[in-house]
Amino acid sequence: MSKLLAFLIYSTIPALILLHLLASPYTKIEESPTIDAVHDILAYGIPSPRLGADAVREHFQTQYDHFRFPGPVPRSFLGPLILAAVAKPFVWLDENVDRQLLVRAVLGLFTSFALLSYAKGLQRAFGRPVGYWYLLFQASQFHVMYYASRPLANTLPFAISTWALHLLLPEPDASPDRDRRRCQTALALLTIAGVIFRAELALFLATHTLYLLLARRICIRDTITAGIAGLAVGLTATVAVDSYFYQQFPLWPELTAFVFNVIEGESSAWGVSPWWYYFASAVPRLLLNPFTYLVCIPAALIYVRTPALSLITPSVGFIAIYSFLPHKEWRFIVYAIPPLTAAAAVGAGYFWTHRAKSPTFRLLSTTIFPLSVLVTLGVSLTIFLIPSVANYPGGQALRALQQQADGSRPHISVQLSNLACQTGATLFMSRPRSLGGTTWTFDKSDTIPPHRRSSSIPSRSLFDYLIGERDWLPDSDDEDTEWEIVDSTRAFAGVRLLRPGEDPNDIGGCVVEDTIAAVTGELGRAAYQLTRDILRGYVTRGYWVVLPLEEKLWILRNKKRVPLAAAALGSGTRKDPSTI
Missing domain, CATH: 3.40.190 (D-Maltodextrin-Binding Protein; domain 2)
Structure with missing residues (x-):
């Protein structure tokens, strides 16, 4: 594969993340604790302890949004502090820069760096085809690309966990000592991310630790060392920073959130889903391309079992255990998507490297899989992205x-x-x-x-x-x-089926039609309407699926x-x- 093509494939991830950011620059309520915290840090600064306890408290209470409009549970300021620190030099260079777009771009590029590092690790561990197939499958997934720059509480820990997973990938020439140290570092990173940002990473950490122990890549002592180091760093950082920002000592925000959501069961107020929801609904939607979970992952388990099991087993175990919690959202298990996508890439890589030995393998690897990536990317950029843009x-x-x-x-x-x-x-x-x-x-x-x-x-x-x-x-x-x-x-008002005789102009606007007009002008709108009318008249017998808008x-x-x-x-x- 030429260097130019390899560069284009690797550039796809950051390019698509920035494309989704520019297409949908606004945020929703779930993102407000982080984005408003970054705003307050950049706009009002951090008061020095030298001012005295009363002055510091008054500064936070009068300027910072989390005092005036506190959420149900506190969220760590470490993420906003990191994003603000990276964005601040750009604000110095251009005072009028769109700060919200800048902060989200910083987060998106950080996430893309983690994903690209993971792809590099797959390439070293299992060969170049696996790394390339991973990038293609990952880039075509809507949720990861769309939310990579969104300041959800899960996004920054997702990037950290993906970087940790990169360290868990085997290196062909690594000595046992080096492999053990990499595993320890990965477990420490997962511990830090769980302590500071998201408690569910404790389960993700547990399943990966157990698998590493069973595979004899680490011992109990290594696990304890990594856990103590990660706990000490994470707990010290979050208690020190968040106690100061919230003016409440000692404060461990993620412990408070864990007690509120899990121990007290308050998360169920946001909805309850059946046990099988993640496996039957969330994971297929996150992977998006049906060939990844219907063909590639099963093939990896059949033909390349050991690498596939190392990627699949801890992630599926994490999802299975987490499924017992009644309140479920896809973002709670998003950390498992890179390794599951990587397992699909292992299967696709096997078909590619053995394409000369079987006509079926050749057809799959040279035609069906590439076409599935293009179709999935098209679905991601149209059926998923366009309605999402109209949701703000x-x-x-x-x-x-x-x-x-x-x-x-x-x-x-x-x-x-x-x-x-x-x-x-x-x-x-x-x-x-x-x-x-x-x-x-x-x-x-x-x-x-x-x-x-x-x-x-x-x-x-x-x-x-x-x-x-x-x-x-x-x-x-x-x-x-x-x-x-x-x-x-x-805004987007769901999906509606127009029946024969119904006038499209009566629905109050269409997401697709308005998007085409915004990109191509009224000529594009007219072309879309003409195409729609022809297809309704001669192909669909008057039926047409529309994405209506309503005031x-x-x-x-x-x-x-x-x-x-x-x-x-x-x-x-x-x-x-x-x-x-």
């Missing part, structure tokens, strides 16, 4: 308001509803790059619609704009209302505080309340 009405509404509001005003205040906060509105958006010296402040403490307020609640007239859901709209017959609707934003959030102007000219958001979408 809060960020889109706030950005639309900031881009078209009066930039000459020194201060603009906005009241945000729950949905706006949950779907993209973050503290980083209080520094829009295009509005000169305008200062934006957001308030998210009040979730009662304007027309349902009682006299005991402070007046919303203090705000220039509101961004809220349908129940925030003023009554159509209320002539004395101080609020006027000036714009609205739409989710509205921007309301305070008529007493903001002149009409400054509030005309210009896209022709202003609506009278009576028409909605």
